[in-house]
Amino acid sequence: MLAMSVPTISFSVENLVKIGLKNTESIHYQSTPDELVEDTLRIGEGVLTDAGALAIKTGEFTGRSPKDKFIVKDETTENTVHWNEFNIPIEERYFHIVQKKITEYLNQKPELWIRDCYACADPRYRLNIRVVTEKPWTNLFAYNMFLRPNEEELEDFKPEWHVISAPDLKLDPETCGTRQHNAAIVSFKHKTILIAGSGYTGETKKGIFTILNYLLPHEKGVLSMHCSANMGSAGDTAVFFGLSGTGKTTLSADPNRKLIGDDEHGWTKDNIFNFEGGCYAKLIGLTEEKEPEIFSAIRPGAIVENVQFFKSTNKINFEDGSITENTRVSYPLDFISNAQEPSIGGIPKNLFFLTSDAFGVLPPISKLTPGQAMYQFISGYTAKVAGTEVGITEPKPTFSACFGAPFLPLHPGQYAEMLGKKMQEHKVNVWMINTGWTGGPYGVGNRIKLTYTRAMITAALEGKLDNVETIKDAIFGVFIPTQVVGVPAELLSPRNTWADKVAYDEKAKYLAGLFVENFEKYASGVSAEIMAAAPVTS
Ligand code: ATP
Numbered sequence: 300m301l302a303m304s305v306p307t308i309s310f311s312v313e314n315l316v317k318i319g320l321k322n323t324e325s326i327h328y329q330s331t332p333d334e335l336v337e338d339t340l341r342i343g344e345g346v347l348t349d350a351g352a353l354a355i356k357t358g359e360f361t362g363r364s365p366k367d368k369f370i371v372k373d374e375t376t377e378n379t380v381h382w383n384e385f386n387i388p389i390e391e392r393y394f395h396i397v398q399k400k401i402t403e404y405l406n407q408k409p410e411l412w413i414r415d416c417y418a419c420a421d422p423r424y425r426l427n428i429r430v431v432t433e434k435p436w437t438n439l440f441a442y443n444m445f446l447r448p449n450e451e452e453l454e455d456f457k458p459e460w461h462v463i464s465a466p467d468l469k470l471d472p473e474t475c476g477t478r479q480h481n482a483a484i485v486s487f488k489h490k491t492i493l494i495a496g497s498g499y500t501g502e503t504k505k506g507i508f509t510i511l512n513y514l515l516p517h518e519k520g521v522l523s524m525h526c527s528a529n530m531g532s533a534g535d536t537a538v539f540f541g542l543s544g545t546g547k548t549t550l551s552a553d554p555n556r557k558l559i560g561d562d563e564h565g566w567t568k569d570n571i572f573n574f575e576g577g578c579y580a581k582l583i584g585l586t587e588e589k590e591p592e593i594f595s596a597i598r599p600g601a602i603v604e605n606v607q608f609f610k611s612t613n614k615i616n617f618e619d620g621s622i623t624e625n626t627r628v629s630y631p632l633d634f635i636s637n638a639q640e641p642s643i644g645g646i647p648k649n650l651f652f653l654t655s656d657a658f659g660v661l662p663p664i665s666k667l668t669p670g671q672a673m674y675q676f677i678s679g680y681t682a683k684v685a686g687t688e689v690g691i692t693e694p695k696p697t698f699s700a701c702f703g704a705p706f707l708p709l710h711p712g713q714y715a716e717m718l719g720k721k722m723q724e725h726k727v728n729v730w731m732i733n734t735g736w737t738g739g740p741y742g743v744g745n746r747i748k749l750t751y752t753r754a755m756i757t758a759a760l761e762g763k764l765d766n767v768e769t770i771k772d773a774i775f776g777v778f779i780p781t782q783v784v785g786v787p788a789e790l791l792s793p794r795n796t797w798a799d800k801v802a803y804d805e806k807a808k809y810l811a812g813l814f815v816e817n818f819e820k821y822a823s824g825v826s827a828e829i830m831a832a833a834p835v836t837s
């Protein structure tokens with residue numbers, strides 16, 4: 300027997316028909332989390348962990364597929380989107396072909412899940428979204444990650460954007476104009492995101508982020524940011540920018556501060572607000588001791604992705620990255636004990652640029668001048684440790700403008716200019732935090748302890764670094780405090796932590812060279828103050 304969820308709230312069939320879907324009784328509208336878990340278990344696509352979370356596997360894709368993300372090039376986007384390797388154009392006719400394929404495919408399915416939700420916690424910028432999913436667990440992901448309208452809001456809910464997700468549909472690249480069998484296609488004209496061939500839940504999340512990164516700055520004058528945010532008891536807001544794996548989610552979940560959001564925010568003339576209603580945290584290497592907030596969020600309602608269990612148990616082995624290193628959990632924001640509701644905070648006092656420098660060159664904490672802040676924001680540096688192949692220990696540098704190039708449809712200069720103006724107007728403090736290596740590069744040194752990083756951030760937030768002595772870094776020019784409560788002083792200067800000083804100097808110059816080379820493409824468009832913030836290479 301199928302456990303159908305009876306729609307308690309009627310929803311506009313017109314809209315379904317408009318997008319080519321048949322309104323049948325097999326449609327589950329606005330199912331509860333319990334129902335979606337049940338549906339997932341019933342179709343055999345998930346199991347419960349010992350903590351009661353739903354464990355699923357996303358299939359062939361366990362991460363985003365940036366090469367298969369397209370934006371329809373049409374009269375709205377042709378001259379506004381910054382076409383590059385992340386914003387790949389596709390002709391409108393292919394959008395129609397793929398949409399037809401997806402709707403025909405979904406119309407043949409025995410069941411479908413539909414959810415109305417929204418993005419943007421500030422009601423002035425609310426974006427209503429209807430998510431149509433082949434899988435119940437994709438629908439639960441949307442429940443966890445987007446904002447959840449109440450009954451009253453659902454009554455006159457008008458979906459502005461549609462996300463249609465069909466993981467098991469394989470596209471024919473020849474007829475669909477895609478690179479391969481999977482694609483995420485964004486049409487600003489038709490206000491639709493089509494996702495086919497990939498079950499990776501993050502495609503839905505980052506699809507909505509992508510459109511907000513277009514709509515908010517372009518149409519509303521709001522700066523959109525790839526960052527986490529939290530708030531102190533005095534109402535002071537902090538924002539943490541950083542690329543994947545640098546610590547946005549981990550460091551914003553601070554028991555002494557209220558969490559505003561873990562990944563995507565907007566900065567208006569009078570506040571900052573979260574785009575989302577949930578968190579999407581990494582699970583690799585998670586321990587209850589180091590990350591208690593995230594650990595305790597793994598409970599009924601949460602979805603864990605691509606994890607392995609200890610043999611013959613349903614207990615997650617957080618060390619096991621055999622399916623992917625990108626194991627994740629999604630959960631509603633209020634699974635964190637001190638979530639700010641609604642997810643809105645005041646103008647930030649402190650910005651942190653997080654980088655996980657696997658070269659072990661950048662200081663664990665430093666203060667930036669306004670010019671340096673702009674230079675670092677435009678650079679968007681981090682370094683990953685290369686693959687897991689034996690013997691390969693060389694870090695792989697990444698420069699990703701505004702700490703989020705894959706999600707930015709506009710030219711990075713537009714976001715940077717907005718941030719620059721806001722930093723100047725509000726005189727915010729900007730800190731660079733290296734959550735990566737100390738004592739040498741990956742393979743020689745080790746990753747800096749989370750407790751130290753947390754202590755450094757706390758000290759900055761409490762104003763304890765405002766009047767301390769600093770040293771100017773010889774190569775990067777940033778200002779390194781000589782004392783931070785709770786952190787051994789010898790850790791603060793990276794050169795100090797390397798046994799081989801000559802090796803440090805060489806590596807630092809090498810990294811400085813990478814910054815300069817990467818910045819060449821921006822040189823003609825930025826001020827002398829920003830150019831003067833470049834690291835020294837000779
Ligand atoms: P994404 O954009 O992919 O969500 P993120 O910026 O949110 O990435 P996190 O999920 O916070 O990144 O990942 C940081 C990872 O690094 C966590 O697994 C955390 O446990 C680990 N880590 C180890 N040492 C540190 C440190 N000193 N500071 C921050 N994180 C650390």
Ligand code: MN
Pocket residue numbers: 547548549561562579580581
């Ligand atoms: Mn994160």
